[in-house]
Amino acid sequence: MSEQLPIRLTVNGAELSAEVEPRLLLSDFIRHRAGLTGTHVGCEHGVCGACTVLVDGEPQRSCLVFAVQADGAEVETVEGLAAPGAELHALQQAFHEEHGMQCGFCTSGFLMTSAALLREHPHPSDAQLLDAISGNLCRCTGYQNIIRAVRSAEAKLAAQAGDGTPAAAPAGDADGA
Amino acid sequence: MKPAQFAYHAPTRLEELLQLLADGAGEARVLAGGQSLVPMMNFRLATPETLVDLRRVQALRELSVRAADGALLVGAGVTQARLLREPAVQAGFPLLAAGVAHVGHPQIRSRGTVCGSLAHSDPTAELPALALAHDARMTIARAPRRREFPPGSTNRTQPWNSQSERRELAADDFLVSYYETAVEPGELLEQVAFPPLPDGAGWSFRELARRHGDFALAGAIAVVAPGRHARLVLFGVGDRARRIASVEELLLRAPAADAVPGDAAALLEQIRTQVPALVAAAVNPSGDVHASADYRRELAGTLAVTAIAEALERAR
Ligand SMILES: Cc1cc2nc3c(=O)[nH]c(=O)nc-3n(C[C@H](O)[C@H](O)[C@H](O)COP(=O)(O)OP(=O)(O)OC[C@H]3O[C@@H](n4cnc5c(N)ncnc54)[C@H](O)[C@@H]3O)c2cc1C
Ligand code: FES
Ligand code: FES
Numbered sequence: 001m002s003e004q005l006p007i008r009l010t011v012n013g014a015e016l017s018a019e020v021e022p023r024l025l026l027s028d029f030i031r032h033r034a035g036l037t038g039t040h041v042g043c044e045h046g047v048c049g050a051c052t053v054l055v056d057g058e059p060q061r062s063c064l065v066f067a068v069q070a071d072g073a074e075v076e077t078v079e080g081l082a083a084p085g086a087e088l089h090a091l092q093q094a095f096h097e098e099h100g101m102q103c104g105f106c107t108s109g110f111l112m113t114s115a116a117l118l119r120e121h122p123h124p125s126d127a128q129l130l131d132a133i134s135g136n137l138c139r140c141t142g143y144q145n146i147i148r149a150v151r152s153a154e155a156k157l158a159a160q161a162g163d164g165t166p167a168a169a170p171a172g173d174a175d176g177a
Numbered sequence: 178m179k180p181a182q183f184a185y186h187a188p189t190r191l192e193e194l195l196q197l198l199a200d201g202a203g204e205a206r207v208l209a210g211g212q213s214l215v216p217m218m219n220f221r222l223a224t225p226e227t228l229v230d231l232r233r234v235q236a237l238r239e240l241s242v243r244a245a246d247g248a249l250l251v252g253a254g255v256t257q258a259r260l261l262r263e264p265a266v267q268a269g270f271p272l273l274a275a276g277v278a279h280v281g282h283p284q285i286r287s288r289g290t291v292c293g294s295l296a297h298s299d300p301t302a303e304l305p306a307l308a309l310a311h312d313a314r315m316t317i318a319r320a321p322r323r324r325e326f327p328p329g330s331t332n333r334t335q336p337w338n339s340q341s342e343r344r345e346l347a348a349d350d351f352l353v354s355y356y357e358t359a360v361e362p363g364e365l366l367e368q369v370a371f372p373p374l375p376d377g378a379g380w381s382f383r384e385l386a387r388r389h390g391d392f393a394l395a396g397a398i399a400v401v402a403p404g405r406h407a408r409l410v411l412f413g414v415g416d417r418a419r420r421i422a423s424v425e426e427l428l429l430r431a432p433a434a435d436a437v438p439g440d441a442a443a444l445l446e447q448i449r450t451q452v453p454a455l456v457a458a459a460v461n462p463s464g465d466v467h468a469s470a471d472y473r474r475e476l477a478g479t480l481a482v483t484a485i486a487e488a489l490e491r492a493r
Contacts, residue, residue, distance in 0.1 A: 022185035023218075060288050068185050117283075131283065
């Protein structure tokens with residue numbers, strides 16, 4: 001085995017220290033070292049988006065980041081959206097209600113991408129929404145229910161924040177994500 | 178697949194980074210956003226011995242407008258997402274903002290760097306074409322070729338000579354061919370400077386991709402101030418993005434749109450009839466599973482005409 005390097009990072013707020021080989025991908029670190037298997041690995045070359053996590057608040061492909069590059073970073077995974085047994089996050093609840101998933105393989109990636117989108121743009125335009133999720137592939141749903149779920153979560157989050165801004169109409173028939 | 182083993186360095190000082198690259202003797206590679214390099218390493222298409230990560234080098238995070246000439250300076254550590262968020266870019270460099278928004282997806286742009294895309298030089302990438310359209314200039318840095326200590330010197334606390342060597346190249350000299358630039362092993366593309374477009378010039382960015390965020394099948398960028406300034410850049414239709422001189426000459430001979438009534442319509446007609454053939458003669462696309470060479474050649478002509486028409490409309 002090659003040289004091990006020490007890293008320190010937070011994952012969902014918990015501080016972790018580890019010794020890792022430079023070639024260890026962040027996706028594998030999250031799954032095998034941190035034991036958080038909600039982050040999925042599909043293509044391992046940046047195309048499918050299943051491995052999307054937030055690094056310092058920005059959505060990133062964890063399969064295209066080495067764990068050593070995340071030294072000092074704050075990482076958020078799907079497990080960080082809601083504690084086990086606690087009430088689901090608005091996005092998770094909306095994906096459930098709107099049938100935004102079937103097999104669920106892509107879902108954690110969509111949830112993290114959408115979480116970042118709604119934090120940056122609480123009321124995204126259709127173009128912003130489609131641009132955001134264009135980086136995530138789903139082989140099951142045909143995307144329309146995912147778009148509805150994000151719009152529904154937008155309304156739920158706005159209601160929680162009490163900002164009273166009416167959510168935009170569902171973008172169910174917007175074309176090609 | 179998992180990457181092969183490599184040694185990893187993440188220095189904090191630019192001089193140290195340059196020295197590590199120089200010491201790597203061609204086997205050390207720059208790791209910027211990793212959005213092109215890591216996929217190649219995951220497939221073991223790339224097996225570098227050493228990666229020198231630039232993420233800790235504060236000096237490479239520069240993103241500012243130079244007072245002297247209004248040029249936008251973009252350091253090697255600046256991500257595509259940061260460029261898009263920068264108000265000075267949205268306000269003063271609308272062509273750059275429009276083009277970079279076509280690079281991949283938000284999850285790619287949040288790590289991928291502007292300079293990394295230029296250094297990678299994919300023939301279908303947007304940034305090399307944007308650099309040509311903007312007459313951008315690249316600064317390439319390297320450690321001094323030989324590191325020497327005075328004989329008998331014991332003070333080695335300053336092993337990195339601060340006299341790094343630098344050269345500046347125009348975008349056209351920087352881009353060489355498929356995945357090849359003027360950056361040599363051991364060198365760093367330190368910064369790119371995008372001068373603003375000439376006053377009153379109209380611009381247009383057009384590309385066709387199979388799906389939003391995919392690499393383009395072909396793309397065209399036009400920048401036109403009738404009679405004064407003309408750039409037509411095509412990408413995805415050859416070994417690298419290129420300016421099309423024959424079309425630029427045609428546009429330079431064109432009178433200002435409002436010089437004589439009716440001229441604007443005549444000019445557009447001339448563009449529609451002449452540009453596709455000029456483009457077809459100048460490009461050399463190859464075919465793949467996504468599109469044949471003939472289709473790309475024809476697409477390039479169509480995109481060129483559309484881009485020029487839109488740029489003329491925006492020109493004042
Ligand atoms: C799914 C997906 C979709 C994408 N879609 C697009 C797209 O539509 N259009 C597009 O243009 N790109 C696209 N990309 C590529 C993306 O833009 C990359 O970010 C970019 O090509 C490389 O930048 P980077 O900072 O990630 O460089 P890296 O991957 O870190 O490096 C790429 C290469 O350049 C070298 N290098 C990097 N920086 C420097 C430097 N400063 N000096 C010298 N050498 C350097 C590296 O050693 C390496 O050889 C996509 C990528 C993915 C994964
Ligand atoms: S596994 Fe990372 S993008 Fe597919
Ligand atoms: S639900 Fe199966 S891939 Fe999206």
